[in-house]
Amino acid sequence: MASSSYCFKEPPAPAMARIPDAFIDDLLARSDIVELIGARVPLKKQGREYSARCPFHDERSPSFTVSPTKQFYHCFGCGAHGTAISFLMNYDRLEFLDAVEELAKRAGMEVPRDTQQRNANPDGQDLYAALDASAKFFQKQLAGSAKAQAYLDGRGVDATTRERFAIGYAPDGFNALRDALGSDERRLKLLERGGMMSRNDTGRVYDKFRDRVMFPIHDRRGRTIAFGGRVLEKDDGPKYLNSPETELFHKGRELYGLWQVRQAHNKIPRLIVVEGYMDVVALFQHGVDTAVATLGTATTPDHAELLFRNAPDVYFCFDGDRAGRGAAWKAVESVLPRMKDGRQAFFLFLPEGEDPDSLVRQEGQEGFHARLQQATPLSQFFFDSLSADVNLSTLEGKGRLAERAKPYLLQIPDGAFGDLMKQRLTELTGVGARTSSPQTHVRAQRARSAGAAPAAGKRSIVRSVIALLLQHPPLGVELQPPYRFATLRQPGVPLLVELLQLVDQRPDINTGALLAHFEGRDEQAALQKVALLNLPGDEVQWLREFMDGINQLESQTVQQRIDDLNARIRDAGSMSALSASEKAELRELQSPVRKDP
Numbered sequence: 400m401a402s403s404s405y406c407f408k409e410p411p412a413p414a415m416a417r418i419p420d421a422f423i424d425d426l427l428a429r430s431d432i433v434e435l436i437g438a439r440v441p442l443k444k445q446g447r448e449y450s451a452r453c454p455f456h457d458e459r460s461p462s463f464t465v466s467p468t469k470q471f472y473h474c475f476g477c478g479a480h481g482t483a484i485s486f487l488m489n490y491d492r493l494e495f496l497d498a499v500e501e502l503a504k505r506a507g508m509e510v511p512r513d514t515q516q517r518n519a520n521p522d523g524q525d526l527y528a529a530l531d532a533s534a535k536f537f538q539k540q541l542a543g544s545a546k547a548q549a550y551l552d553g554r555g556v557d558a559t560t561r562e563r564f565a566i567g568y569a570p571d572g573f574n575a576l577r578d579a580l581g582s583d584e585r586r587l588k589l590l591e592r593g594g595m596m597s598r599n600d601t602g603r604v605y606d607k608f609r610d611r612v613m614f615p616i617h618d619r620r621g622r623t624i625a626f627g628g629r630v631l632e633k634d635d636g637p638k639y640l641n642s643p644e645t646e647l648f649h650k651g652r653e654l655y656g657l658w659q660v661r662q663a664h665n666k667i668p669r670l671i672v673v674e675g676y677m678d679v680v681a682l683f684q685h686g687v688d689t690a691v692a693t694l695g696t697a698t699t700p701d702h703a704e705l706l707f708r709n710a711p712d713v714y715f716c717f718d719g720d721r722a723g724r725g726a727a728w729k730a731v732e733s734v735l736p737r738m739k740d741g742r743q744a745f746f747l748f749l750p751e752g753e754d755p756d757s758l759v760r761q762e763g764q765e766g767f768h769a770r771l772q773q774a775t776p777l778s779q780f781f782f783d784s785l786s787a788d789v790n791l792s793t794l795e796g797k798g799r800l801a802e803r804a805k806p807y808l809l810q811i812p813d814g815a816f817g818d819l820m821k822q823r824l825t826e827l828t829g830v831g832a833r834t835s836s837p838q839t840h841v842r843a844q845r846a847r848s849a850g851a852a853p854a855a856g857k858r859s860i861v862r863s864v865i866a867l868l869l870q871h872p873p874l875g876v877e878l879q880p881p882y883r884f885a886t887l888r889q890p891g892v893p894l895l896v897e898l899l900q901l902v903d904q905r906p907d908i909n910t911g912a913l914l915a916h917f918e919g920r921d922e923q924a925a926l927q928k929v930a931l932l933n934l935p936g937d938e939v940q941w942l943r944e945f946m947d948g949i950n951q952l953e954s955q956t957v958q959q960r961i962d963d964l965n966a967r968i969r970d971a972g973s974m975s976a977l978s979a980s981e982k983a984e985l986r987e988l989q990s991p992v993r994k995d996p
């Protein structure tokens with residue numbers, strides 16, 4: 400096949416890969432997040448902040464707040480949060496650069512010129528183009544393969560559905576795609592980066608997908624970012640083969656079919672989560688057009704968030720066997736912390752030997768919907784699973800169920816669902832799940848050991864200083880690196896240092912932008928929580944408290960050094976454990992009229 404029929408763009412002139420942070424900080428400083436969000440969502444003023452019903456999840460009472468001083472938004476229900484830029488990205492569904500340009504236009508600012516070409520990463524554009532060309536290549540191959548067509552015919556997949564899902568066929572042999580699209584070094588590299596090629600021990604590069612029906616996986620804008628391939632015959636290797644993780648594809652965050660579902664609905668009433676591509680396609684073919692598939696992984700928390708952002712009701716389909724129940728429990732664990740009011744999750748266990756594909760072909764749309772009606776609600780599956788091997792007629796059994804259930808129930812967001820679950824536990828065992836149980840303590844410890852800022856409970860100095868800094872980032876400008884307390888061995892110190900360095904480098908940064916810097920990291924949730932506090936007082940008072948805190952951290956650092964040196968003397972049983980300069984240092988540190996180090 401002539402490769403010239405697939406056009407990869409030549410690389411454009413080098414462009415700056417990203418917009419300078421200083422520009423973003425300035426842009427956010429000049430944008431009014433309240434006005435921006437208020438134009439799209441009705442906001443109500445409440446004290447210093449604004450509240451609304453969250454635009455990112457279904458809810459009856461408002462749990463979405465916008466802070467004009469900190470310039471960020473946060474939803475206590477679904478956890479959505481971010482700056483004016485992320486709001487535009489999520490609400491108007493813009494790409495980062497488009498959101499920046501939109502804001503810049505409103506603020507009358509010019510985006511630094513080099514970055515103005517769409518999506519400053521030309522390399523990324525080429526990667527999308529390579530995957531798109533691959534999808535087209537596979538589609539063309541399907542048209543020429545009687546075997547692959549017979550397979551889809553046998554499955555009852557008609558031409559419209561094939562087209563809608565851009566289903567294709569990867570030919571047998573090792574070089575079909577490589578020969579068609581990998582004709583030079585650069586193109587071959589792109590195909591490799593896109594996960595389309597494998598490499599053997601001798602370094603030979605060959606087609607990853609061979610003799611498989613190909614299902615392109617689309618991102619939220621409908622671009623091809625990866626593929627799933629399904630064998631035609633049963634014993635031809637693994638049934639499903641996915642693209643590896645690439646810079647465009649993270650399987651834990653994508654759902655196969657979501658793009659098509661969104662195309663078919665303005666408002667998606669429910670999402671049905673199944674296991675395979677063929678299940679999604681077959682359900683669509685038979686009029687059940689709200690199915691998506693996880694991509695060979697258990698349901699992740701990212702999946703759960705994505706599902707509920709798109710639909711209030713989520714139905715999980717699993718095999719009725721042991722493995723299926725295990726997978727269902729994984730889904731429970733991902734879903735519980737997201738069970739805000741208005742959301743519902745159900746579990747549908749399929750009869751032995753059946754999958755959604757076979758069921759919908761036998762029973763049609765009606766039959767499948769009837770099964771959904773009978774699905775097990777999350778609450779029931781939860782208590783059934785936890786008490787499966789427990790005798791609830793004994794005190795011991797009740798105690799065991801209560802112990803097992805409590806840590807899970809504590810993860811449910813405040814609201815009616817959480818209350819009802821706790822009530823149900825009380826009915827079953829006579830024991831309530833109070834938040835004041837020792838679990839709270841365990842959770843706080845877990846947050847601490849995960850390297851997050853110290854959680855609520857003991858108010859450490861580090862935490863107070865971080866809270867002040869998030870309240871009013873310009874406080875950080877009062878300090879210059881290096882920070883003398885950086886060596887202090889206390890939870891949260893490295894985080895504080897990182898925050899101070901950020902403020903030092905970007906003096907105009909506001910709270911929203913500071914938080915955005917930690918997006919995707921473990922510390923993010925803890926920081927977000929601290930940033931939501933509204934500290935009493937004013938800037939003058941904050942500055943005093945901030946400097947007080949810093950001074951205390953510095954004297955603790957001195958004390959830590961004294962203790963360290965003394966410990967070495969004690970361990971060695973002699974002053975000779977220290978070098979001459981260390982001895983001098985210790986004398987100096989311990990002297991009552993010590994100058995500040």
Ligand SMILES: [Zn+2]
Nearest residue numbers: 453456474477
């Ligand atoms: Zn929300």
